[in-house]
Amino acid sequence: MIAEASLGSKLSIVLATARMRMLNVSRYKGQLFVEILIPIVFAAMPILLGRATGGAAAEANFLRNTGTANYPAFMLIGSSTFIIVTFAFWLVGYWIRFEQETGTLEAIYLTPTSRVWNAAGIALYSAIRSMISGSVAYLIGSLIFGVNPLQGQLLLALAFILVGLVPLFGMTLLFGALVMKVKEANSLVNLMQWTVSLLMGVFFPVAVFPPLMRLLALAFPPTWMVNGVRSALLGVGYFFGEWYLDLAVLWGFLLIAPLLGFWVFSGMERNIRRREGVGEY
Amino acid sequence: MTAIERAASPSRLTGAAALFSSLLAMARKEFTIMTRYPVEFVASFGQVFALVAIFTLAGLTFADASGEGGNFGGVVIYGFILFMFLSDTLWTIGYNIRREQKQGTLEALYLSPASKFASLVSRVSNNLIWTSLLSLAGVGLMTALVGKLPFANPALGLYLLGLSLSGTFGIGFAFAAITLRVKETGETLANVLQFVLLILCANFFPFAALPAGLRAISRVIPLAYGVDAFRSTLMGYPEGFPELASIGVEIVIVTVFGLLMPLIGYWAYRVAEDHERRSGGLSEY
Numbered sequence: 319m320i321a322e323a324s325l326g327s328k329l330s331i332v333l334a335t336a337r338m339r340m341l342n343v344s345r346y347k348g349q350l351f352v353e354i355l356i357p358i359v360f361a362a363m364p365i366l367l368g369r370a371t372g373g374a375a376a377e378a379n380f381l382r383n384t385g386t387a388n389y390p391a392f393m394l395i396g397s398s399t400f401i402i403v404t405f406a407f408w409l410v411g412y413w414i415r416f417e418q419e420t421g422t423l424e425a426i427y428l429t430p431t432s433r434v435w436n437a438a439g440i441a442l443y444s445a446i447r448s449m450i451s452g453s454v455a456y457l458i459g460s461l462i463f464g465v466n467p468l469q470g471q472l473l474l475a476l477a478f479i480l481v482g483l484v485p486l487f488g489m490t491l492l493f494g495a496l497v498m499k500v501k502e503a504n505s506l507v508n509l510m511q512w513t514v515s516l517l518m519g520v521f522f523p524v525a526v527f528p529p530l531m532r533l534l535a536l537a538f539p540p541t542w543m544v545n546g547v548r549s550a551l552l553g554v555g556y557f558f559g560e561w562y563l564d565l566a567v568l569w570g571f572l573l574i575a576p577l578l579g580f581w582v583f584s585g586m587e588r589n590i591r592r593r594e595g596v597g598e599y
Numbered sequence: 600m601t602a603i604e605r606a607a608s609p610s611r612l613t614g615a616a617a618l619f620s621s622l623l624a625m626a627r628k629e630f631t632i633m634t635r636y637p638v639e640f641v642a643s644f645g646q647v648f649a650l651v652a653i654f655t656l657a658g659l660t661f662a663d664a665s666g667e668g669g670n671f672g673g674v675v676i677y678g679f680i681l682f683m684f685l686s687d688t689l690w691t692i693g694y695n696i697r698r699e700q701k702q703g704t705l706e707a708l709y710l711s712p713a714s715k716f717a718s719l720v721s722r723v724s725n726n727l728i729w730t731s732l733l734s735l736a737g738v739g740l741m742t743a744l745v746g747k748l749p750f751a752n753p754a755l756g757l758y759l760l761g762l763s764l765s766g767t768f769g770i771g772f773a774f775a776a777i778t779l780r781v782k783e784t785g786e787t788l789a790n791v792l793q794f795v796l797l798i799l800c801a802n803f804f805p806f807a808a809l810p811a812g813l814r815a816i817s818r819v820i821p822l823a824y825g826v827d828a829f830r831s832t833l834m835g836y837p838e839g840f841p842e843l844a845s846i847g848v849e850i851v852i853v854t855v856f857g858l859l860m861p862l863i864g865y866w867a868y869r870v871a872e873d874h875e876r877r878s879g880g881l882s883e884y
Binding site (some may be wrong): 346348349351352355356359362363364366367368369370371372375376379380383384389393500502504505506508509512513515516520521522523526 | 636638639641642643645646649650652653654656657658659660661662663670671674675784787788790791794797798801803804805807808809
């Protein structure tokens with residue numbers, strides 16, 4: 319009879335997985351540099367577009383359309399959140415694929431542990447890596463575009479990000495299940511990162527969407543995350559008027575999304591193991 | 600004459616017919632690989648939809664009370680088209696060479712008497728058609744979002760697009776040469792180069808938005824003139840366009856770029872290839 323693993327040993331799997339991936343990525347310094355560059359360049363495009371097309375009225379027009387005149391900070395927050403969301407999809411959604419490609423997936427399946435703890439380790443790694451990249455990009459971008467990065471309620475903004483991360487990773491498990499089934503991980507992740515950016519309003523408020531699309535966007539945790547951060551730092555306005563109501567919605571997502579993600583992922587995994595085997599790709 | 604003798608006859612190994620035939624066979628092989636990934640076809644359309652919508656909605660946040668946003672529709676979409684082609688060319692040629700290295704088929708390719716030039720061009724020939732379709736879809740979507748786009752001087756626009764593409768092919772060849780030398784770092788370099796060019800060639804915004812220092816750097820990049828001339832021409836030269844030089848000067852620069860860059864890029868590729876063959880690094884990755 320095999321004894322049930324203790325919580326301590328399960329946590330050690332999470333930490334070991336995260337550490338292994340951190341060690342791996344630390345070998346690619348150029349890639350780490352690009353990760354900081356991406357949000358800055360990505361935000362620079364709408365900022366420069368706005369400056370050129372809006373001219374002297376850019377700030378006034380932006381204030382009327384979004385609720386803040388500080389458009390560089392608005393765009394930088396969007397692009398920094400984008401990198402966090404994108405990483406979650408790339409690293410967690412692509413995790414199974416990564417193990418398939420490196421030939422380690424079947425070995426993982428032979429270990430006497432649930433895959434959910436490995437996935438939690440990848441999520442921890444993704445959260446640390448993306449938070450560092452997003453924060454550094456926001457700070458450097460703020461310096462480049464002349465924005466005060468320490469304005470507004472920083473702790474509240476951080477709370478929105480941290481609470482939003484859990485449902486985000488829950489969603490990525492749903493996505494991981496799809497990747498496992500369809501197998502064309504690159505295409506799916508590429509599509510997903512831009513669809514997510516569009517839905518969460520990376521460079522604009524979701525109020526500009528038609529009603530049905532707005533509803534879809536609001537059913538999506540990153541939308542609440544990015545609007546929460548913008549409201550805390552720039553005062554653009556919470557969806558429900560008060561910060562605690564918006565945060566409560568994110569807590570609701572926090573309870574539902576991981577369970578739903580785990581349930582779908584496990585079901586898909588069981589199904590694939592019975593049929594074609596997870597090692598095939 | 601036996602089948603082997605027929606296959607090895609000089610007329611089938613050299614000359615224009617042999618070049619065309621190997622290009623066709625290689626393009627067909629690339630097309631067969633592409634069709635094995637149907638999700639990618641759907642996903643690439645979805646990506647274009649999302650990207651165009653993101654930048655259009657971002658541009659509209661600067662529109663005045665009447666919803667007027669100036670020339671931004673034309674600036675974004677025509678710059679976006681050139682960006683898609685550049686991105687494809689930069690990635691595809693170098694990435695494909697890496698793929699052949701990883702699959703262990705690159706050395707086998709070099710043992711065949713087929714044209715190396717055809718091998719390089721075949722990597723992008725399918726993408727060229729596919730990206731053209733995506734560009735048309737992007738224009739359609741942009742029109743649906745912001746209304747009718749300016750579309751003046753189509754013949755000159757097509758000429759500028761063709762030569763700019765020819766120039767980006769040259770950049771792609773040169774980049775494939777770099778990929779052969781730096782191997783895995785090529786992916787990171789492609790990323791950095793893509794972002795740097797995205798800013799310096801001002802694909803998504805007018806050059807006027809760039810700080811003076813960066814604009815001075817843009818002026819020494821021929822591709823920047825391609826972007827400026829192409830979109831200014833299609834927009835019918837509104838006030839302030841073209842921004843980097845007069846249209847006559849820009850046409851000359853784009854023409855020289857389109858004619859010379861493929862030759863320079865291919866020469867760079869052959870030099871890198873020769874170096875790798877001599878040092879035995881062709882199959883190393």
